[in-house]
Amino acid sequence: MRSSEITPKNVYLRRREFLQASAAALVAAGYGSLAGPADAQARTKLKGPIKKSPLSVLGPNDKINQYQHVTTYNNFYEFGTDKGEPAVNARNFRTTPWTLEVEGEVAKPAKYQLEDFIKPFALEERVYRMRCVEAWSMVIPWVGIPLKDVVDRVQPTGKAQYIEFITLYDVGRMPMQRSNVLDWPYTEGLRLDEARHPLALLAVGIYDEVMPGQNGAPIRLVVPWKYGFKGGKSIVKMRFVEKQPKNTWQVMAAHEYGFYANVNPNVDHPRWSQARERRLPDILATTKTQMFNGYENQVASLYAGMDLRKNY
Amino acid sequence: MKPIALLKAAAFAAAAIPAAALAYRFYRFFYSQDIGALPANPGDYITDQTGTWALALLVITLTVTPLRRLTNWNELIKLRRMLGLFSFFYATLHMLTWVVFVNFFDLTAMIADVVKRPYITVGMATFLILLSLAVTSNRFAQRRLGRRWQTLHRLVYVAAIGAVIHFWWQVKADTTLPLRWAVAVALLLGFRVWWAWRSKTPAARPRPG
Numbered sequence: 001m002r003s004s005e006i007t008p009k010n011v012y013l014r015r016r017e018f019l020q021a022s023a024a025a026l027v028a029a030g031y032g033s034l035a036g037p038a039d040a041q042a043r044t045k046l047k048g049p050i051k052k053s054p055l056s057v058l059g060p061n062d063k064i065n066q067y068q069h070v071t072t073y074n075n076f077y078e079f080g081t082d083k084g085e086p087a088v089n090a091r092n093f094r095t096t097p098w099t100l101e102v103e104g105e106v107a108k109p110a111k112y113q114l115e116d117f118i119k120p121f122a123l124e125e126r127v128y129r130m131r132c133v134e135a136w137s138m139v140i141p142w143v144g145i146p147l148k149d150v151v152d153r154v155q156p157t158g159k160a161q162y163i164e165f166i167t168l169y170d171v172g173r174m175p176m177q178r179s180n181v182l183d184w185p186y187t188e189g190l191r192l193d194e195a196r197h198p199l200a201l202l203a204v205g206i207y208d209e210v211m212p213g214q215n216g217a218p219i220r221l222v223v224p225w226k227y228g229f230k231g232g233k234s235i236v237k238m239r240f241v242e243k244q245p246k247n248t249w250q251v252m253a254a255h256e257y258g259f260y261a262n263v264n265p266n267v268d269h270p271r272w273s274q275a276r277e278r279r280l281p282d283i284l285a286t287t288k289t290q291m292f293n294g295y296e297n298q299v300a301s302l303y304a305g306m307d308l309r310k311n312y
Numbered sequence: 313m314k315p316i317a318l319l320k321a322a323a324f325a326a327a328a329i330p331a332a333a334l335a336y337r338f339y340r341f342f343y344s345q346d347i348g349a350l351p352a353n354p355g356d357y358i359t360d361q362t363g364t365w366a367l368a369l370l371v372i373t374l375t376v377t378p379l380r381r382l383t384n385w386n387e388l389i390k391l392r393r394m395l396g397l398f399s400f401f402y403a404t405l406h407m408l409t410w411v412v413f414v415n416f417f418d419l420t421a422m423i424a425d426v427v428k429r430p431y432i433t434v435g436m437a438t439f440l441i442l443l444s445l446a447v448t449s450n451r452f453a454q455r456r457l458g459r460r461w462q463t464l465h466r467l468v469y470v471a472a473i474g475a476v477i478h479f480w481w482q483v484k485a486d487t488t489l490p491l492r493w494a495v496a497v498a499l500l501l502g503f504r505v506w507w508a509w510r511s512k513t514p515a516a517r518p519r520p521g
Contacts, residue, residue, distance in 0.1 A: 068348070081488075181485050273424070
């Protein structure tokens with residue numbers, strides 16, 4: 001037997017999900033042949049000019065990861081808990097139409113169609129390091145709009161201290177939401193001053209292309225000085241609130257995941273050290289993790305006087 | 313060739329295939345520069361694969377005795393040591409990925425890992441059990457240890473439980489996979505309890521007629 005004939009173990013172990021995904025793909029293929037090639041997963045260039053941002057500052061060892069790696073290794077539990085699954089299960093994820101709601105402590109609460117939400121702003125490319133709490137990292141060329149501009153536009157009231165980001169809950173489109181592996185919908189939160197930091201981004205694409213489903217289509221949060229899980233994907237609502245909101249992983253395991261989740265090599269996760277990371281696709285975890293993921297000069301002042309051991 | 317010899321050869325080949333497949337993927341990844349040969353995180357992948365196969369082979373090793381009892385095919389015992397050693401082989405690779413890929417021989421970091429992180433403590437203890445069973449798996453050790461050999465090798469039950477706990481404790485949220493292994497180990501250990509109870513209780517024995 002040639003080894004190419006052997007079913008990969010992960011496929012074999014998850015054959016039921018695999019069959020479901022295959023069935024879904026077949027159905028979609030049938031539908032697609034009637035409706036034309038309107039495949040959400042087809043790689044589409046983003047419309048309009050994309051400004052290169054001066055905030056894309058890389059170190060000497062930072063190299064932009066290959067598209068294939070960025071789009072086949074994803075933590076997006078709504079589409080499967082194995083990192084290879086979202087790329088398969090989000091292949092036909094429909095993101096049009098998409099409504100984004102801004103509510104709570106703002107002068108202008110509103111429901112937007114995604115196009116209208118983005119239209120007032122210029123798209124920027126931001127090349128950022130992304131450090132996962134699991135001690136691996138990538139360098140990703142995001143395209144998006146500064147979160148700060150969005151916040152300013154909706155005019156938070158004096159009471160607004162935090163923003164809660166609520167992501168899509170739709171069992172029909174996100175197969176894993178049938179399970180109770182996380183408390184759906186996935187939510188995240190930022191302090192208002194964090195959200196107003198120039199580095200915080202609402203991303204709508206990668207590599208100048210429309211955001212693939214598995215990376216958080218159609219719009220997701222990117223906060224480069226925090227662990228990756230802070231970057232909520234497929235956002236449907238931004239709620240401005242007075243009190244610190246709970247974020248999903250904190251609800252799951254408060255002693256492991258906090259609200260702040262700032263990248264910090266000196267504060268270990270209970271189950272692994274955060275001192276070093278694997279810069280994918282490196283096999284060795286020999287890259288030293290930097291304070292605030294290397295954005296210390298820009299963001300450290302946000303946390304002046306705070307005990308980062310307690311506020312992990 | 314006797315059936316048992318044939319089965320043993322087939323089992324050897326089957327148990328070696330995962331290692332060969334891994335090696336081949338790495339060859340394609342590093343020498344043929346085929347980035348699709350491995351996932352984006354190759355180090356994590358080999359840790360996962362070797363760990364899974366160490367556990368799978370441990371479970372398969374533990375099925376030899378129940379199968380032998382149920383079929384009365386006593387020669388099956390000839391597979392047991394080989395399968396156990398394969399489990400140890402994958403466990404060794406698994407442990408080495410932690411030494412090299414994760415900690416890159418940093419002894420301080422490894423000690424901190426073992427002391428501070430319960431899933432690694434349990435994993436290391438499990439590995440040490442498998443190591444002690446592997447080094448005493450030859451006839452010489454069997455003769456030297458006499459009756460104590462049997463007692464020592466009962467630690468394989470502890471190793472199986474330890475391996476499942478080690479898996480369970482490193483999962484972030486989705487416990488589906490470790491749960492499946494836990495059920496397998498529970499059934500195999502349960503069989504032994506049931507068998508011992510059945511052989512000791514005369515009333516439970518099947519009666520003639």
